[in-house]
Amino acid sequence: MTKTHGHQPDHGNQTRDSATSGAPLTPPHAVIADPFWERYTELVRTTVIPYQWEALNDRVEGAEPSHAVRNFRIAAGLEDGSFHGFVFQDSDLAKWLEAVGHSLAQHPDPELERTADAAIDLIAAAQHPSGYLNTYFTIQEPGQQWTNLLDCHELYCAGHLIEAAVAYHRATGKRVLLDVVIRLVDHIDEVFGPREGQLRGYDGHQEIELALVKLFEATGERRYLELSRFFIDERGRAPNFLREEWERRGRVSHFVGKMAALDLSYNQAHVPVREQNVAVGHAVRAVYMYTAMADLARLTGDASLHDACRVLWSNMTGRQMYITGAIGATHHGEAFTFDYDLPNDTVYAETCASIGLIFFARRMLQLEPRGEYADVMERALYNTVLGSMSMDGRHYFYVNPLEVWPAASAGNPGRRHVKATRQPWFGCSCCPPNVARLLSSLGEYLYQVSDDDRTVYAHLFVGSIVTLSVAGHDVTLRQESSLPWSGRATFTIGSLAAREPRGQHGPGEAAFQLALRVPAWRAGEPQLRVNGEDAAYNVNDGYALVDRAWREGDTVEWILPMAAQLMTAHPNVRANAGRVAIQRGPLVYCLEEIDNGGPLASLVLPADATLEERVSDILLPGMVMLDGRAMREETFDSLGETNRGEAGTLYRPFMPAFTEVPVRAVPYFLWGNRELGEMNVWLRTHAGL
Structure with missing residues (x-):
C-alpha cells in the first residue's frame, strides 16, 4: 500500500469560518420558490446528488464505471490498484462536491455533509506535501507532472477542485477543502509564471482561469487573479508553449499513444486570445475561456479583453448557436465548425458546452447588462440543460440532437454519438455533475445590482426570494412567476432596512430602479402594472426600467404576451x-x-x-x-x-x-x-x- 500524501482532518470537530476577511463581496444567492423550478432543484437535491455519488463509487448497475472515488483512495494510499478512467477523472468528483456545496447552502443536510466531508478527507489525504494534487500522475505517471499540459488536464482538474472548495466553504464555513486548494494553487503559482525557471505555459483544457477568479473573490488574494490573467495572456503567444511541448514529446498524443497532428485552434491556442474573432475548436474549452476573459475584463478594466468577448459572443450566438441554445456542431473534437454549419442529425451540442455558454452569458451581464445575454442564458437553460436530464434524474444526454432517427443512431457509424435514449452514466461523465452544479446554483443567475448601487436587474423570471444591497438598503424582493407556461411575473418589495442615511426619502422608502428583461420571445408589447395600476416604462439595452421610491409591499406585475410562433x-x-x-x-x-x-x-x-x-x-x-x-x-x-x-x-x-x-x-x-x-x-x- 502506498504512503498517504496528505493529512486526515477531523470534520467532526471542525469549526465553521465566517466569511474570509478582506474578500470581495459575492453576489447574493436567491432562494428558489417556483412551482416549475422547485421540481428540478429538489430533484437535484434528493435524487441526482445521491445517484451521482453512487455512480462515482461504481455502484450503479448497468452504468459505465467511474473509478473517480477509487482513484483517490489509491492515490491516498488507502487501497492498492491502478488508475482507471480518463486522465481528467478527478474533475467528476470535484463537480459533484461543488453541487453539494450549492445544495447545502440552501438546504442543510447533515448526512450529505458528512458524506461530502469524507470525500474531502480523501482528497486531502491524496495531496502531496508540495501541494500538488492529481490522481493520474500520482498513480500512473509519478514524476511526470506538468510534462503534458496539452492533453492531460492537470490544471483543468485543479480548476474544478477550486470551484468545489469555494462553493463548499461558502455553504458550510469549513476550510479543509479550501485549504487544500490554496496549497495546490500556491504550488501552481510557483511552477507557472514569467519568471526564470517557471513554465510559461497553460492547460490544453481551459477551466482553472475562471476558477482562480472565484478563489480570488473568496479570499481576496490578488495573486490568484494575477495567475488567471497570466494563463489568459500567455495563451497562443509566440513562441507557442503547447507546440514546443508537443515537439519535446516527439509529437505523441496521450490519447492515441502515437504521433498525431497538432491543431492549436482546437485548444483556442492558435493566436493570442485578444486576436480571436471566431469561435473555433472544442466548444467547452472555448466558453470556459471566454468566461474567464469576461471575468478578467470586469475585474481589471481590460478594454481589449472586453472587446474580444463582444466579438466572440456575436460570432458564436449569431452564427454558430442552435435554436435550443446548444453549441458545437460536430462530434469530431466536440467542436465548432464554421459559420451557419448547424446540422440537426449529426450535431454534437454537448451539455457541458451549453452550461459553459450560460457561464459566459452571466459574466457578460456582469460586464454590461444587456437583454441579449440573458435571452441566450434562458434559451440554453430551458432547452438544452433541462433536456439533457431525464425526468427521473438518473439518465442523461451527453449529446443533444435536434433530430433523432433511432435506426440511424444504431446503424450509422457517423451517428452513433447521437443517442436515442438518455444513458445512466458515461465513462467520460463530465456532463451529469455539471448539470447538478448548475441547477443547484440557479439562484445566482437571477438578479444583479448595478455597480452604482442604483439598479436591480431581473434577468430570469423564476419564482424566488432574494435580499439585495441597493441604494443604501437591504431590500428583500420576492418574485412569483408562471413561466414557462404563461408569461407573468410579479415582484413584491419586502423589507427595506436602511444601512445608512440616504437622501431625502422617508423611513420605509428606498429609491432605486428595477430593470425587467424584455425577452426576445415576447409575442407583443409587455404590460407593466405597479400596485395594480398600468405604468409606463422606458426600455434600454433590452430592459424595461421602473424608477421610483419604493415602499414595503409595493408590487410590480410584468405581463409578457406568449404565443406559439x-x-x-x-x-x-x-x-x-x-x-x-x-x-x-x-x-x-x-x-x-x-x-x-x-x-x-x-x-x-x-x-x-x-x-x-x-x-x-x-x-x-x-x-x-x-x-x-x-x-x-x-x-x-x-x-x-x-x-x-x-x-x-x-x-x-x-x-x-x-x-x-x-x-x-x-x-x-x-x-x-x-x-x-x-x-x-x-x-x-x-x-x-
Whole structure:
C-alpha cells in the first residue's frame, strides 16, 4: 500500500469560518420558490446528488464505471490498484462536491455533509506535501507532472477542485477543502509564471482561469487573479508553449499513444486570445475561456479583453448557436465548425458546452447588462440543460440532437454519438455533475445590482426570494412567476432596512430602479402594472426600467404576451432550408413519433398553421402542448402498385400526394421521456399548402 500524501482532518470537530476577511463581496444567492423550478432543484437535491455519488463509487448497475472515488483512495494510499478512467477523472468528483456545496447552502443536510466531508478527507489525504494534487500522475505517471499540459488536464482538474472548495466553504464555513486548494494553487503559482525557471505555459483544457477568479473573490488574494490573467495572456503567444511541448514529446498524443497532428485552434491556442474573432475548436474549452476573459475584463478594466468577448459572443450566438441554445456542431473534437454549419442529425451540442455558454452569458451581464445575454442564458437553460436530464434524474444526454432517427443512431457509424435514449452514466461523465452544479446554483443567475448601487436587474423570471444591497438598503424582493407556461411575473418589495442615511426619502422608502428583461420571445408589447395600476416604462439595452421610491409591499406585475410562433433560420443555415421550428415563450417545441407516427420527415407544416394550446399533465403538471394540422406526404408503400407508382420502389418520378393529419408538439426539453422513437425540431413547411 502506498504512503498517504496528505493529512486526515477531523470534520467532526471542525469549526465553521465566517466569511474570509478582506474578500470581495459575492453576489447574493436567491432562494428558489417556483412551482416549475422547485421540481428540478429538489430533484437535484434528493435524487441526482445521491445517484451521482453512487455512480462515482461504481455502484450503479448497468452504468459505465467511474473509478473517480477509487482513484483517490489509491492515490491516498488507502487501497492498492491502478488508475482507471480518463486522465481528467478527478474533475467528476470535484463537480459533484461543488453541487453539494450549492445544495447545502440552501438546504442543510447533515448526512450529505458528512458524506461530502469524507470525500474531502480523501482528497486531502491524496495531496502531496508540495501541494500538488492529481490522481493520474500520482498513480500512473509519478514524476511526470506538468510534462503534458496539452492533453492531460492537470490544471483543468485543479480548476474544478477550486470551484468545489469555494462553493463548499461558502455553504458550510469549513476550510479543509479550501485549504487544500490554496496549497495546490500556491504550488501552481510557483511552477507557472514569467519568471526564470517557471513554465510559461497553460492547460490544453481551459477551466482553472475562471476558477482562480472565484478563489480570488473568496479570499481576496490578488495573486490568484494575477495567475488567471497570466494563463489568459500567455495563451497562443509566440513562441507557442503547447507546440514546443508537443515537439519535446516527439509529437505523441496521450490519447492515441502515437504521433498525431497538432491543431492549436482546437485548444483556442492558435493566436493570442485578444486576436480571436471566431469561435473555433472544442466548444467547452472555448466558453470556459471566454468566461474567464469576461471575468478578467470586469475585474481589471481590460478594454481589449472586453472587446474580444463582444466579438466572440456575436460570432458564436449569431452564427454558430442552435435554436435550443446548444453549441458545437460536430462530434469530431466536440467542436465548432464554421459559420451557419448547424446540422440537426449529426450535431454534437454537448451539455457541458451549453452550461459553459450560460457561464459566459452571466459574466457578460456582469460586464454590461444587456437583454441579449440573458435571452441566450434562458434559451440554453430551458432547452438544452433541462433536456439533457431525464425526468427521473438518473439518465442523461451527453449529446443533444435536434433530430433523432433511432435506426440511424444504431446503424450509422457517423451517428452513433447521437443517442436515442438518455444513458445512466458515461465513462467520460463530465456532463451529469455539471448539470447538478448548475441547477443547484440557479439562484445566482437571477438578479444583479448595478455597480452604482442604483439598479436591480431581473434577468430570469423564476419564482424566488432574494435580499439585495441597493441604494443604501437591504431590500428583500420576492418574485412569483408562471413561466414557462404563461408569461407573468410579479415582484413584491419586502423589507427595506436602511444601512445608512440616504437622501431625502422617508423611513420605509428606498429609491432605486428595477430593470425587467424584455425577452426576445415576447409575442407583443409587455404590460407593466405597479400596485395594480398600468405604468409606463422606458426600455434600454433590452430592459424595461421602473424608477421610483419604493415602499414595503409595493408590487410590480410584468405581463409578457406568449404565443406559439413559427421560427425560421438564416438562409445560410442549409440544414433548415424550407423548414420551421416552433417556439412558445422560452421553450422550443418538437414532434415525437409517439404522438405523430413516423416518419416525421414526411410531415409538412403549413406556414399559416394554427397551433392550439392544450394544457396536459402527461409529462409535467400544467405542461402546454401544441396541437395543429399538417400534411403527411404519402410513402411509396402506401400508394400501391396501381396508384402512381410501384410499391416498394426506391425512386420514382415526383408525383406528390398528401393527406391532412393531426400533429402534436411537446416541449423539446421533455422529449424522450416516454418511449423510443423519432424526434424532430425543424419541420418541413410550404407556404402554398
